[in-house]
Amino acid sequence: MNQVLHDRPTPFLLVDADVLEVNLTAMAAYARDRGLLLRPHAKTHKCPQIAAAQMAAGAGGLTVATVAEAETFVDAGVEDVFLAYPLWVDAKKGARLRALSERATLTLGIDSPEGARAVAAHLPGARVLVEVDSGHHRSGVDPDAAGDVADAAVHTGLDVRGVFTFPGHSYAPGMQADVAAQEACALATAAASLSKLGIEPAVVSGGSTPSVASVDAGVLTEIRPGVYVFGDAQQWELGTISPDRIALTCLATVVSHARGNVVLDSGSKAIGADRPGWTSGNGRLLDHPAARVSQLSEHHAVVSWNSDAPLPELGTRLRVVPNHVCNAVNLADELVIVRGGRLVDVWPVAARGANT
Amino acid sequence: MNQVLHDRPTPFLLVDADVLEVNLTAMAAYARDRGLLLRPHAKTHKCPQIAAAQMAAGAGGLTVATVAEAETFVDAGVEDVFLAYPLWVDAKKGARLRALSERATLTLGIDSPEGARAVAAHLPGARVLVEVDSGHHRSGVDPDAAGDVADAAVHTGLDVRGVFTFPGHSYAPGMQADVAAQEACALATAAASLSKLGIEPAVVSGGSTPSVASVDAGVLTEIRPGVYVFGDAQQWELGTISPDRIALTCLATVVSHARGNVVLDSGSKAIGADRPGWTSGNGRLLDHPAARVSQLSEHHAVVSWNSDAPLPELGTRLRVVPNHVCNAVNLADELVIVRGGRLVDVWPVAARGANT
Numbered sequence: 001m002n003q004v005l006h007d008r009p010t011p012f013l014l015v016d017a018d019v020l021e022v023n024l025t026a027m028a029a030y031a032r033d034r035g036l037l038l039r040p041h042a043k044t045h046k047c048p049q050i051a052a053a054q055m056a057a058g059a060g061g062l063t064v065a066t067v068a069e070a071e072t073f074v075d076a077g078v079e080d081v082f083l084a085y086p087l088w089v090d091a092k093k094g095a096r097l098r099a100l101s102e103r104a105t106l107t108l109g110i111d112s113p114e115g116a117r118a119v120a121a122h123l124p125g126a127r128v129l130v131e132v133d134s135g136h137h138r139s140g141v142d143p144d145a146a147g148d149v150a151d152a153a154v155h156t157g158l159d160v161r162g163v164f165t166f167p168g169h170s171y172a173p174g175m176q177a178d179v180a181a182q183e184a185c186a187l188a189t190a191a192a193s194l195s196k197l198g199i200e201p202a203v204v205s206g207g208s209t210p211s212v213a214s215v216d217a218g219v220l221t222e223i224r225p226g227v228y229v230f231g232d233a234q235q236w237e238l239g240t241i242s243p244d245r246i247a248l249t250c251l252a253t254v255v256s257h258a259r260g261n262v263v264l265d266s267g268s269k270a271i272g273a274d275r276p277g278w279t280s281g282n283g284r285l286l287d288h289p290a291a292r293v294s295q296l297s298e299h300h301a302v303v304s305w306n307s308d309a310p311l312p313e314l315g316t317r318l319r320v321v322p323n324h325v326c327n328a329v330n331l332a333d334e335l336v337i338v339r340g341g342r343l344v345d346v347w348p349v350a351a352r353g354a355n356t
Numbered sequence: 357m358n359q360v361l362h363d364r365p366t367p368f369l370l371v372d373a374d375v376l377e378v379n380l381t382a383m384a385a386y387a388r389d390r391g392l393l394l395r396p397h398a399k400t401h402k403c404p405q406i407a408a409a410q411m412a413a414g415a416g417g418l419t420v421a422t423v424a425e426a427e428t429f430v431d432a433g434v435e436d437v438f439l440a441y442p443l444w445v446d447a448k449k450g451a452r453l454r455a456l457s458e459r460a461t462l463t464l465g466i467d468s469p470e471g472a473r474a475v476a477a478h479l480p481g482a483r484v485l486v487e488v489d490s491g492h493h494r495s496g497v498d499p500d501a502a503g504d505v506a507d508a509a510v511h512t513g514l515d516v517r518g519v520f521t522f523p524g525h526s527y528a529p530g531m532q533a534d535v536a537a538q539e540a541c542a543l544a545t546a547a548a549s550l551s552k553l554g555i556e557p558a559v560v561s562g563g564s565t566p567s568v569a570s571v572d573a574g575v576l577t578e579i580r581p582g583v584y585v586f587g588d589a590q591q592w593e594l595g596t597i598s599p600d601r602i603a604l605t606c607l608a609t610v611v612s613h614a615r616g617n618v619v620l621d622s623g624s625k626a627i628g629a630d631r632p633g634w635t636s637g638n639g640r641l642l643d644h645p646a647a648r649v650s651q652l653s654e655h656h657a658v659v660s661w662n663s664d665a666p667l668p669e670l671g672t673r674l675r676v677v678p679n680h681v682c683n684a685v686n687l688a689d690e691l692v693i694v695r696g697g698r699l700v701d702v703w704p705v706a707a708r709g710a711n712t
Contacts, residue, residue: 007448009423009712043654065655067365085655088611088621088671092363111612114670138656139612139619168653255444256467256495263495265444269686270711273629297524298399298682299421299441299711300494314470315444326654330625331686333709353689355626355655356365 004343005336010253010317011270013332015347017339019247020050020229027212027228028058034217039063039082039205041226044326046351047335048076050229061105063224067096068354074104076350082205084164084224086111086131086139087119094122101126107161107203111140113152120156128153129164129203130194134186135179136168143186147193154199162203162221163190170211173238173278177214183207184216191219210240232325233284234276248335249286249319250328252301254312262291262311266320267299272327279323286319293320360699361692366609366673367626369688371703373695375603376406376585383568383584384414390573395419395438395561397582400682402707403691404432406585417461419580423452424710430460432706438561440520440580442467442487442495443475450478457482463517463559467496469508476512484509485520485559486550490542491535492524499542503549510555518559518577519546526567529594529634536570539563544575566596588681589640590632604691605642605675606684608657610668618647618667622676623655628683635679642675649676 005014031038037060042051051062051073061080064070070081081100086109087093100106101123108123110116111131119126130149133140141149150160165186170179183206191201207215207223215223227235230248235241252266266283273296275282281292283301295302301320305311312318322328329335330352337345361370387394393416398407407418407429417436420426426437437456442465445453456462457479464479466472467487475482486505489496497505506516521542526535539562547557563571563579571579583591586604591597608622622639629652631638637648639657651658657676661667668674678684685691686708693701 009448011711086612086619088609090671092365111614112670115612118671133614137615138651138653138658139614141614253444256442256471258467258489258495258497259493263442265711267711268628268630268683269709272624273631273680273683274624275629275631295494297494298686302494314468315446315474324629327624327629330654331709353625353687355367355621355623355687 002342005338006317008336011250011266013328013335014249014251014319015230015335015337016247017337017344019245023229023231023245023247024053024057027225031223032058036215036217036220037222039222039224040229041084041224042069042073042351044226044329045229046329046349046354047347048073048350049347051076051078066354066356067093068356069351070100070106071096072351072354074100078104080105082107083109084166085109086115088115089118089122091122097123109164110149110153113149116149116153116158117156120158125157125159127159127161129162129205130160130190132163132165132186132190134165134167134183134206136166138166138168140165143189144193146190147197150194150199151197160194160199162201162205163187163194164205167206167208167211170208171234171238171276176210176238176240180211180214180216183211184219188219209235210238213240227325230325233321233323234279236284236321237279243286243289246286246321248325249321251317252320254314254316254318257311257314262303262305264301264303264318264320265299266301268296269298270331271301271320271322272324272331274324274327283323284321286321358698361694362673364692367606367622369684369691370605370607370675371586371691371693372603373693373700375601379585379601379603380409380413383581387579388414392571392573392576393578395578395580396585397440397580398425398429398707400582400685401585402685402705402710403703404429404706405703407432407434422710422712423449424712425707426456426462427452428707428710430456434460436461438463439465440522441465442471444471445474445478447478453479465520466505466509469505472505472509472514473512476514481513481515483515483517485518485561486516486546488519488521488542488546490521490523490539490562492522494522494524496521499545500549502546503553506550506555507553516550516555518557518561519543519550520559520561523562523564523567526564527590527594527632532566532594532596533570536567536572539567540572540575565591566594569596583681586681589677589679590635592640592677593635599642599645602642602677604681605677607673608676610670610672610674613667613670618659618661620657620659620674620676621655622657624652625654626684626687627657627676627678628680628687630680630683639679640677642677
């Protein structure tokens with residue numbers, strides 16, 4: 001680690017540019033080889049520089065979750081954005097979306113006739129995709145009911161382009177292939193339910209980072225992975241991203257050896273508090289695979305060292321892998337970009353906090 | 357809710373100024389009645405306006421966790437700040453602390469001889485308190501060993517003022533009185549271990565929001581609660597703060613009725629992902645006590661409605677109580693201040709992201 005990195009106050013987020021590029025290139029090639037459009041979810045990085053690199057590597061557009069995220073990336077020059085969310089469009093959001101639609105091709109998610117009518121009232125003729133629940137049980141309609149929502153949307157004058165789902169239940173051990181099969185089945189059923197009404201779905205969109213390796217390219221036309229750019233401890237533990245492909249870590253300092261543990265200054269305000277029941281801790285150390293963040297407070301990560309090797313001295317800097325990288329990035333203002341251990345750039349997390 | 361609030365895009369954090377004032381006044385009176393110095397932990401609100409109100413209500417200084425938080429509040433005029441954290445002080449942090457010490461009275465936490473030497477190297481003669489582990493098992497030394505750390509600190513020329521602990525294991529059902537007793541026992545043992553070496557502890561500091569009602573004012577001289585200003589779903593469920601004393605909520609919009617649930621736009625990027633095993637969900641609704649946030653993604657809070665009453669319509673705005681208010685506040689740039697349902701001010705979360 002060079003002096004600039006050693007002097008910068010911890011905790012901060014470090015991105016290995018070489019690993020990032022490998023990840024971007026590999027996913028772009030994966031999609032291209034299967035005839036799928038890659039539309040990465042920008043919620044993971046929230047960073048115009050990374051969006052630009054994704055587009056340059058062959059992405060066909062971006063996915064976002066909020067109007068504020070869409071504004072950030074359209075401002076940065078992205079011309080095709082899908083808001084994969086059942087937005088409730090009121091007068092204010094409607095005005096912002098109309099302004100955006102003059103500068104970029106927008107597609108919105110809907111999962112109800114009421115939602116469709118609200119979109120149509122403020123954004124006449126908007127492109128929409130109907131959201132389908134493929135088993136994650138969050139938002140989206142049952143696949144059989146997709147036609148009903150599409151029909152209501154068509155009757156309000158919306159341009160129904162197809163269907164989408166988020167197979168989020170792929171974030172669980174051993175579930176990836178099964179969930180990809182459920183995703184394909186749900187999307188095929190939904191697409192058929194539109195076809196029956198004479199609405200030909202041009203877009204059949206799915207794909208999460210854990211499930212994308214098993215995606216059914218016979219059904220889907222588009223994938224929307226997000227986490228693949230950086231990886232995180234969840235993906236490491238699921239076996240969907242190997243540790244050598246983890247591009248983002250939180251650089252942290254050892255501040256205490258209380259009770260024979262390593263206590264780091266990367267708490268939940270730096271790496272996020274996500275801890276699904278199947279994970280082995282609140283995060284991991286990239287260079288010490290046996291170690292686990294076993295307890296997390298706002299500014300303390302208590303690490304079980306799990307090794308006969310001596311504890312790193314107080315003041316040592318270690319690379320922490322957050323459990324859920326999307327929430328870790330949303331806590332930071334900047335990403336510190338390194339190549340070969342040297343700081344080469346600092347990129348803004350331009351859409352941090354862009355929740356509205 | 358008035359039109360300004362109705363028009364503001366959700367999700368955002370709402371603070372009821374009347375409830376906030378009740379909370380500030382009550383804790384100040386509680387401390388005063390027991391002869392305890394109140395030194396609130398500012399990590400909860402990160403807001404100069406609230407710090408000023410705490411000081412005006414009778415606080416004797418502030419507690420913070422990081423140098424950056426200390427800088428924020430000294431900039432805002434606070435003159436007495438305790439960094440309740442085993443800081444690792446290097447040259448850069450040392451320079452920042454020296455600059456701060458010219459403008460305010462600083463006290464630092466230490467929990468090791470190495471940490472003490474690092475403080476002394478950069479901030480000669482600094483005031484310190486020795487951190488003791490009273491059962492939370494995070495940082496801090498065993499109470500019996502406090503004297504050893506104090507002795508090492510004195511030998512480096514530091515001004516050892518006493519001992520402190522964070523009884524964080526009080527964040528569990530039914531544990532509050534037991535933990536307050538453990539806190540008092542640990543602090544008394546630690547204070548005695550200093551006295552034996554001829555170091556008379558002037559400060560014996562503890563107190564968390566859950567345990568403070570059982571605090572032993574015969575042992576402690578100072579309490580450092582943080583969450584009491586706002587309350588949250590954890591405190592509601594522990595029974596340590598009643599729902600009518602919850603001052604902060606996240607205003608959120610119903611965006612979907614998927615599967616008969618209420619889906620809100622207040623995801624983990626708005627309310628935080630904290631979910632200890634003993635909580636009943638990822639958050640609650642202030643005006644619907646039976647409802648639970650049963651599933652949380654970055655921009656979706658899936659609410660089990662748990663009532664025969666009809667679901668609120670799409671577009672309805674509801675007040676969500678985060679599980680852990682400190683992490684929710686750290687996700688926001690602003691707090692929207694209301695009285696009687698009318699927006700009266702917007703305060704900055706000036707120390708948001710101040711992790712270093």
